[in-house]
Amino acid sequence: MPENNEKVLITGISKQQPDFDYTMTELGELAKANNYTVVGEMRQNVDRQTAATYFGSGKVDEIRQEADILEATTVLVNDELSPSQLRNLEKQLGRRVVDRTQLILDIFADRARSKTAKTQVEIAQLKYALPRLHPSANRLDQQGGGGGFANRGAGETQLEMDRRILTKRIAHLRQDLRDADVGEEVRRAKRQTNQLPVVALVGYTNAGKSTTMNGLLDLYADRPEDKQVFEKDMLFATLDTSVRALTLPDNRQFLLSDTVGFVSKLPHNLIDSFKATLAEAANADLLIQVVDYADPNYREMMAITEKTLKEIGIENIPMIEAYNKADKREDTTYPEINGHQLVYSAKDPKSLKALTEMITQLIFAEDQEKTYLVPFTDGQIVSFINEKTAVKATDYTETGTKITTIVNAVQAGQLEKYEVTE
Known part of the structure; x- marks a missing residue:
């Protein structure tokens, strides 16, 4: 992202929200x-917003004066503003106003890398912009003539x-997204045909999902340097879902996916748009909720993650609660397992192995x-068993290769005719 010299003043209304301090x-x-x-920052402790300007008239004056003193070029508001509130505030404050939704959309637009993510973000941006179109913002309405009827009509036209252009563009982008979803569904179906379990990392933005994924890839992926996902200590470093195959030392395999992070008051347009990206989590056999255990607001972050998962229809999937960044907390022992909870550091190999053990058990x-007796003529079956299952013992008999191994239900069906039942 290029350097931005804009000075901003942060503002918000408490509205008796218990997590107001945190959201600010x-x-x-x-x-x-x-x-x-x-x-700078300014707050107003009132129960409800003013319909016309969000803030009360007195507070609007205070904000304008404070922005003048601090030379703030932009005022950020901690809620989504209505179109009229946005216009009225900008007029009365005499400077640009950006609400929380627009700010998140701007960040997403800058961070999107894949075609799918860019499409999803553009749809959300256009849906946000559509009700905010206004005649005063377009060229035809700015012509002279003393505000005559003809000019107002031209502006309305x-x-x-x-509006038609934006609506048509949204429809076109949605079709592009559906076409992309078909391709991803085919790829997902192929993965499911192989019956590899799917594990999805979910959680708050910047909790350490990508660091956890890269740590596991270092331990269990072939050529992990080719499969690393982008990680950086910033909000929304990752918008695209990445899926990687991991092979454990006993040859058992699973797919691990890293998903877009969540944030409080995540715009509904984004939630709707990113349902496709989060489909990997919806179809997972296991979720790992990665939590920034070093952040004093981690419980609020967990609540927001679980609320967002529910909003996009991801429920009733087993979950590991993985409390990351334990190395940044004093007097914290890690790795430490308690049921389906793990206190760990994504940068600690012992922690990652403890997480792997939990994943494996679930x-x-x-x-x-099972034990199989494979004729020497079916060498490809022996190769399959050695490459795809957790072999415990191998013995060579007069009639073929006898192998004791661990298999899943699909593999058991594929190998049924070789099974030794005695």
Whole structure:
């Protein structure tokens, strides 16, 4: 992202929200993620927003004066504003106003890399922009003539044209997204045909999902340097879902996916748009909720993650609660397992091995130990067993190769005719 010299003033209304302090702090982090320079903060402790200007008239005056003193060029608001609130505030403050939704959309637009992510973000941007189109913002409405009827009509005609263009563009992008989804469904179906369990990393943005994935790849992937996913200590470093195959020392395999992170008040347009990206999590056999255990607000982050998962229809999937960044907490022992909870550091190999053991116990719980006798003429079957299953013992008899191994239900069906039942 290019350098941004904009000075911003952060503002918000409490509305008796129990997590208001946290959301204001997070707004500051979002501003920094967009390379804004935060020069100050102003709050109003009222139960509800004013319909016309969000803030009360007195507070609007205070904000304008404070912005003048601090030389803030932009005012950030900790909620999504209505189109009229946005216009009225900009007029009364005499400077640009950006609400929380627009800020998150700007960050997403800058971070999107794949065609699918870019399409999803553009759809969300256009859906946000559509109700905010206004005749005063277009060229035809700015012609002179003393505000005559003809000019107002021209402005309204241009407005309708703009709306049609945006609506048509949204429909076109949605079709592109459906076409892309078909291709991804085919790839997902191929993965499921191989019956590899799917494990999805979910959680708050910047909790350490990508670091966890890269750590596991270092341990269990062939040529992990070719499969690393992007990681950086910033909000929304990853927007695209990455899927990688991991092979454990006993030859058992599973797929691991890294998904887009969540944030409080995530715009609904983004949630709708990113349902396709999160399909990998929806079809997972196991979720790992990665939590920034070093952040004092980690419980709020977990609540937001679980609420967002529910909003996009991801429920009733087994979950490991993985409390990351334990190395940044004093007097914390790690790795430490308690049921389906793990306190760990994604940069610690022992922690990653403990996480792997938890994953193994959950996704391979229904695997079975079986013994097969494979004729020497079926050498490809022996190769399959050695490459795809967890072989415990091999013996060579007069009639073929006798192998004791751990198999999943699909593999058991494929190898049924070779099974030794005695």
